[in-house]
Amino acid sequence: MTTIYIDGDEFTLENGEHINAIQAAARFGIEIPYYCWHPALSVVANCRMCEVEVGSRDPKTGEIRMLPKLVPACQTPAKDQTVLVTKSPKVLEHRRMIMELLLLNHPLDCPVCDQAGECGLQDFSYDHGRAEHRFVETRNVNPRKDVSDQIQLNSDRCIMCTRCVRFTREITRTGELQVMRRGEHAEIGVFPDHELDNPLAGNVVDICPVGALLDKDFLHKQRVWFLSKHNSICTGCSTGCNITVEENKGAAWRHKPRYNPHVNDYWICDEGRRGYKVANDPELLDATYVLEDGDHRATPIDQAIAAVSRNLALIAREGGKIAAIVSPFLTVEEAYLLCKYIKTISPSSVLALGPVPRSGEDATWLPDKSQGRTGDVSFVVCRPFTIRAEKCPNRRGVEEIVRHFQGEVIDYASIAARIGGGEFQAAYVTSNAPEPAFDESTAATIRRGVSFLVVQDTRVTPLANQADVVLAGGTYAEKAGCYVNHDGRLQFAEAALPPREGVLPDLDLFAILLERGAGPIRSSEVLAELAAEIDVFAVAAGGRLPEFGATIGGAEPNGTAPKNGSVYEQLYQDPWAGARR
Amino acid sequence: MRLDDPCIKKLEPPKLNVFERTYLPQILDGLAVTGRHILGVLRGESITIEYPEQPHRPSPNYRGVHRLNKDEQGRVKCVACMLCATACPVHCIDIIGATAPENWSDREKYPESFVIDELRCIFCGMCEEACPVDAVELTSFYDLTGLSREEMIFDKTKLLSVYDLTKEAEPSRMGNLTTF
Numbered sequence: 001m002t003t004i005y006i007d008g009d010e011f012t013l014e015n016g017e018h019i020n021a022i023q024a025a026a027r028f029g030i031e032i033p034y035y036c037w038h039p040a041l042s043v044v045a046n047c048r049m050c051e052v053e054v055g056s057r058d059p060k061t062g063e064i065r066m067l068p069k070l071v072p073a074c075q076t077p078a079k080d081q082t083v084l085v086t087k088s089p090k091v092l093e094h095r096r097m098i099m100e101l102l103l104l105n106h107p108l109d110c111p112v113c114d115q116a117g118e119c120g121l122q123d124f125s126y127d128h129g130r131a132e133h134r135f136v137e138t139r140n141v142n143p144r145k146d147v148s149d150q151i152q153l154n155s156d157r158c159i160m161c162t163r164c165v166r167f168t169r170e171i172t173r174t175g176e177l178q179v180m181r182r183g184e185h186a187e188i189g190v191f192p193d194h195e196l197d198n199p200l201a202g203n204v205v206d207i208c209p210v211g212a213l214l215d216k217d218f219l220h221k222q223r224v225w226f227l228s229k230h231n232s233i234c235t236g237c238s239t240g241c242n243i244t245v246e247e248n249k250g251a252a253w254r255h256k257p258r259y260n261p262h263v264n265d266y267w268i269c270d271e272g273r274r275g276y277k278v279a280n281d282p283e284l285l286d287a288t289y290v291l292e293d294g295d296h297r298a299t300p301i302d303q304a305i306a307a308v309s310r311n312l313a314l315i316a317r318e319g320g321k322i323a324a325i326v327s328p329f330l331t332v333e334e335a336y337l338l339c340k341y342i343k344t345i346s347p348s349s350v351l352a353l354g355p356v357p358r359s360g361e362d363a364t365w366l367p368d369k370s371q372g373r374t375g376d377v378s379f380v381v382c383r384p385f386t387i388r389a390e391k392c393p394n395r396r397g398v399e400e401i402v403r404h405f406q407g408e409v410i411d412y413a414s415i416a417a418r419i420g421g422g423e424f425q426a427a428y429v430t431s432n433a434p435e436p437a438f439d440e441s442t443a444a445t446i447r448r449g450v451s452f453l454v455v456q457d458t459r460v461t462p463l464a465n466q467a468d469v470v471l472a473g474g475t476y477a478e479k480a481g482c483y484v485n486h487d488g489r490l491q492f493a494e495a496a497l498p499p500r501e502g503v504l505p506d507l508d509l510f511a512i513l514l515e516r517g518a519g520p521i522r523s524s525e526v527l528a529e530l531a532a533e534i535d536v537f538a539v540a541a542g543g544r545l546p547e548f549g550a551t552i553g554g555a556e557p558n559g560t561a562p563k564n565g566s567v568y569e570q571l572y573q574d575p576w577a578g579a580r581r
Numbered sequence: 582m583r584l585d586d587p588c589i590k591k592l593e594p595p596k597l598n599v600f601e602r603t604y605l606p607q608i609l610d611g612l613a614v615t616g617r618h619i620l621g622v623l624r625g626e627s628i629t630i631e632y633p634e635q636p637h638r639p640s641p642n643y644r645g646v647h648r649l650n651k652d653e654q655g656r657v658k659c660v661a662c663m664l665c666a667t668a669c670p671v672h673c674i675d676i677i678g679a680t681a682p683e684n685w686s687d688r689e690k691y692p693e694s695f696v697i698d699e700l701r702c703i704f705c706g707m708c709e710e711a712c713p714v715d716a717v718e719l720t721s722f723y724d725l726t727g728l729s730r731e732e733m734i735f736d737k738t739k740l741l742s743v744y745d746l747t748k749e750a751e752p753s754r755m756g757n758l759t760t761f
Contacts, residue, residue, distance in 0.1 A: 111662030112690040144689070220678045220690045223663045378651045 005057060005064075005083045006030055013078060015565050020048055020379045023567045024078030027088065031096065031575065033124045035102075035209045036161035037074035039572055040266055040367070040383075041170055042375035045072035046413040047161050049098050049124065052076075053085035065491065070094055075376060092128070099129035102159045105140040105184075106210075106353055113157065115211030117224040120576040121159065142187055147177065147204040149194040150270065151205060156188040158212035164188060164204035168414055169372040171267070171385075172365060174198045188212070199387060202273045203266070206257060209576060217274065218254045227253060230496035233483050234272040235329065235393040235476040239386055240485030241268045242548075245276060245477055245496035252276040252477050252496060259572040260548045261562045262489055265383045266572065278434045279477035279497060284458050287502045296470065301504055305512050308469050310428055311452045316346035320425030325413055325448070326402055327354035328392035329432040330506060331481025331539070332490070333526040335394070335401040337510035340430060343405050344514070351402045352415035354430065355437045357391040381561040381568060388486055392433070393476075397484030400552065404534045406574065420445040428451040429463060432473045432506070456506065474505035480505065480523045488555020490537065492523075492545050547571065639721045641751075644704045646722035647697050647735070648743035650715065650753050656685065657741060658716035661692040665708035665717050673701035674708060695737040700730060720747045 002013040004024055011028050013019075020043070035047040050073040055066030064083050064088040070091065072240045073084070085091065103125065110116045142155040165177045165188065176196040180189040190196055196204070205215045234241040234255065241264035243255045255276050257268040288304040289296040290577050299307075312322060324342040326335050364386040369377045399409045419427055427450045431437050436459065438446070443462040447453060456468035464470045480495040499505050504512075511521040528543030539550040548569075551557050562568035600606065618628060639645070650658045661678035679693040693716055708717050720743060727733040735743075 109689075111664060112660050112688070220661070220680050223667065225667065226663075 002078065004078050004081070007085060007087055015264045015563065017563070017566055018378060019078050021054070021073035021082070021084055022054065023079050023379070025084065027567055027570070028507060030086060030237065032073045032573070033128060034074055035120055035124075035159060036163060038163055038166075038207055038266075038574075039162060039568075040380060041166040042373045042377045042380060043072075043074050044162060044166070044375040045075045047098070047102070047159065048072065049095065049102075050074050051094055051098075052091055053088055055083040055085075057081045057083050061191055071187075074379075078380070082484040084379045095124075095128040096130050099125055100134070103133070104135050105156065106159070107139065107156050109143075109157075109501060112220075113154075114214050114219060114224070115157075118439070118577050119211060120209035120574070123576045131578055140184065145189075146195075146216075147188075147190050148197050148201060148211070150579040151196055151201060152214045152219060153188060154212050154214065155189075157550070158188055159210055160186055160188075160434045161209060162188075163207045163209070163245070164213055166374060167204055167207055167375050168196065168198070168201075169374065171203075171367050172198045172200050173367070173372045175372065176201075177204070192260045199269050199271070199363065200267055200385070202270045203268070206577075207266075207573065207574075208529065215254070216272075222248055222472065229256075230477075230494045231258060231492075232477070232484075232496055233491050233493040234268060234275055235483070235493075236269075236275045236391065237388040238390040238392060238395060238486040239264060239388050240393055240483055240489065240491055241272055242491065243268055243272065245279075247477070248281075249277075250497060253280040256478050256577075260491075261381075261383060261490070262548055262558065263485060263487075265385055271387070275434075276477070279475045281459070281475075283460070284475065285460060285464075285470070285472035285501065288472055289464075289467075291468045296465075297526070298502075300508075300510075301471075301502070304469055304471060305509065308428075308454050308471070309513055311468070312345050312428070312454075315452060316349075317424045318425075320346075320451075321423060322346050322349035322426045322428065323419055323424040324349060324351050324428040325354045325412065325415060325430060326351055326398050327430040327432055327437075328356050328395040328398050329354075329476075330394060330398060330430055331479065331483060331493075331523065332394065332397040332401060333481045333523045334506045334510060335398045336530045337514060337526060338428070338430065339401055339405040341510055342512050344466050350410065350415065350418075350424070351406050352410040353395070353398055353402060353412060355412045355433075356395050357437065358389050359435060360389050362389050364388045378543065381562070383417060386486075388448050390486065393485070394483040396486065396488060396555075397482070397490070397552075400484065400534070400536045401408070401530075404536070416442060416446065419449040420448050424450050426450055426454075428454045429467075430473070431455070431457040431461065431463075431474070431507070433457075436463075439465040461470065471509055472500075472501055472503040473509070474503065478503075478507040478532050479507060482523070482527060482540070488552050489542060489549045489558075491549035491553050498510040541547055616618045618648060633724075639723060641721075643721045643723065644706045644709075644719040646699065646720055646725050646743055647702075647708070647740055648718055648720050648747055649695060649721050649737065649740040650718060650744050651741060657691065657737065658714055659692045659695060659712075660688055660714055660716070661695075662713060664711040664713060668707040668711035670705060670707060671703055673698040682734075692737065695740060697735045697740065698733070699735055700733045715753060716754075718753065720751055724746065 002016050025032050032050050034050040051070035052073045054076050055064050056072040057064045070307045138245045144154045147153045168177045169175045176190050179186050185399040203431050207215045226248045229244040229246050232243050232245045234243045242258035244258050245252050246254050255273050288301050290299040290304050339351050366384040367382045395539040402409050416552040440462045443466050447466040453467045454469045456471040456473050458473050478499045482490050482492050484490050524543035527540050531540040536553040652658045663676050666674040675696045677694040678690050681688050681691040
């Protein structure tokens with residue numbers, strides 16, 4: 001057990017982890033401001049913002065000996081009998097001095113800076129800085145430049161914390177960015193023809209505490225205080241990175257990573273970062289269509305659902321078989337209701353997993369404590385980050401649901417062949433994939449094999465063009481629900497946007513088909529129901545999940561999880577990124 | 582706020598004497614004002630004007646229709662920081678920002694679209710207060726009419742034309758400040 005003293009109060013750290021004074025103080029709700037420190041990066045202590053008075057207490061005599069100078073808290077281990085003073089006049093005056101120094105050359109262009117509203121300089125200047133500017137010389141002006149075609153660098157705003165440089169050296173180990181020149185003239189730069197183009201490059205924008213590195217995709221489009229943040233899960237691949245979808249005026253504007261030590265650590269890939277465009281696509285299906293006299297007519301949802309329900313029931317009554325293709329883009333709750341519906345109307349019907357898109361190979365970044373590191377690594381916990389080749393969020397969850405209802409999982413290739421062979425009279429196909437999952441020839445094969453075809457998708461695909469009823473589903477941003485990632489982690493994603501005009505989220509469509517009663521359905525109700533019914537999902541009992549999700553039954557935790565009670569189990573967010581106190 | 586806050590200064594209403602408590606002096610005061618006006622009209626000092634033949638000139642701080650100021654090169658001064666839209670209590674300002682053209686060396690951002698819904702506006706002047714570059718100002722235009730709702734939603738062109746109309750009579754109060 002470790003006892004530390006912060007501002008005269010005694011605190012105990014239970015499990016004696018090796019953490020620094022910033023983390024220890026944060027655990028007890030005491031903020032030590034910092035810029036250059038990041039829990040995943042080595043400590044270089046170059047911003048000097050976190051300097052506090054540090055000393056040690058002799059446990060026998062109770063005598064406290066303070067170090068004569070201020071010491072960076074990011075470099076100070078929170079070991080037994082450490083004494084920290086974070087609010088003395090000496091510390092406060094030091095912070096005022098550092099803020100003044102950092103702002104000497106900083107332009108006063110907050111009104112046009114995209115970082116304004118989530119900027120470390122703004123927040124700490126307000127908390128710890130001084131109101132007047134005493135510097136009378138001309139400020140350094142560095143013209144803005146591009147470090148890649150996605151990222152812009154306004155180096156006059158830079159405070160040389162070198163977080164971005166350390167990220168490219170230590171996490172991606174590509175080392176595109178470096179500090180060029182020295183002292184007053186130092187600036188971040190790339191070598192000619194070696195731009196910052198690795199697949200995780202966008203993270204440097206997130207870790208930049210000021211508005212120096214900016215995402216060109218978001219540049220000048222929105223002010224951050226207009227955006228509402230919704231905790232969601234990236235559906236780009238089966239890693240299931242935790243993200244926030246930031247939305248305003250009915251459109252998603254960007255994805256930001258959300259810390260989860262079990263899944264994505266602090267990062268997301270650039271592909272996931274651009275994934276928000278799926279939600280804003282003007283080509284999304286805008287209505288429900290029913291085939292009448294060889295033509296698809298936009299039909300009110302209730303009539304279309306009635307047509308589905310009537311025809312499927314008729315086919316089942318006449319002894320026909322129904323095939324349902326459950327897409328790996330559906331949430332666990334949606335898959336459960338779909339399977340339940342199909343098995344209710346005809347127990348002989350067959351459930352199959354939808355097409356699982358794959359592209360390329362898994363790419364893993366495994367930072368370690370020796371390579372590329374430039375400073376103190378003793379506080380760093382290295383965790384891998386993987387971009388999966390499997391480009392769907394919920395293959396594993398859908399498999400578990402289908403296995404529960406049917407005992408085995410039939411893959412897409414074999415069900416497509418069986419439908420083409422004329423085994424079934426009706427097919428219910430779900431997709432919601434951002435890229436059309438069915439090409440012309442598969443569509444024609446499926447169409448030929450059945451007499452009644454229902455397609456539920458978010459966009460017009462060759463298969464939808466052939467369907468008897470086209471139900472419009474919700475994009476990932478329009479629905480709430482859980483996904484099971486590659487490692488078997490069940491994670492909840494909030495809905496970020498309201499459903500499009502004339503469209504219901506998939507969960508509501510299935511609930512209406514199942515005649516579950518009036519009123520909108522909540523995903524947590526369904527989750528509670530399926531957790532009680534299916535043993536594998538017992539972790540979600542009551543429809544509630546922990547903040548970082550939970551591992552479903554039969555899955556191995558991925559080995560990088562933090563120990564119980566560790567600081568890494570608490571949500572990490574840079575102090576300027578959250579709402580102001 | 583605490584009730585025993587030493588900064589709070591408590592004021593008592595003045596005590597009235599017996600004569601004042603009859604309220605006759607106040608009534609006589611009021612009648613005197615009315616009488617002065619009657620005599621003024623008889624002497625030809627009218628307090629009303631023959632609007633619309635004779636235009637009314639509001640005081641210099643009157644808050645009428647908005648204008649978008651131009652800089653000395655004739656470009657819109659606004660930098661699309663959206664602080665006016667943030668300050669606006671009725672959300673009547675809608676701005677779409679964009680990266681400024683390459684040859685605008687002095688700024689990074691400009692408004693691609695700038696729309697004020699004059700029907701929704703309550704003319705409080707908060708946008709003018711918030712603007713860091715004095716680009717949006719309220720003019721003394723008060724006789725604002727339109728035949729449709731659409732006509733009363735002012736876009737960038739219309740707001741810039743209000744500046745052209747009023748720049749002679751009402752020069753920008755802050756001068757031509759284009760940088761922060």
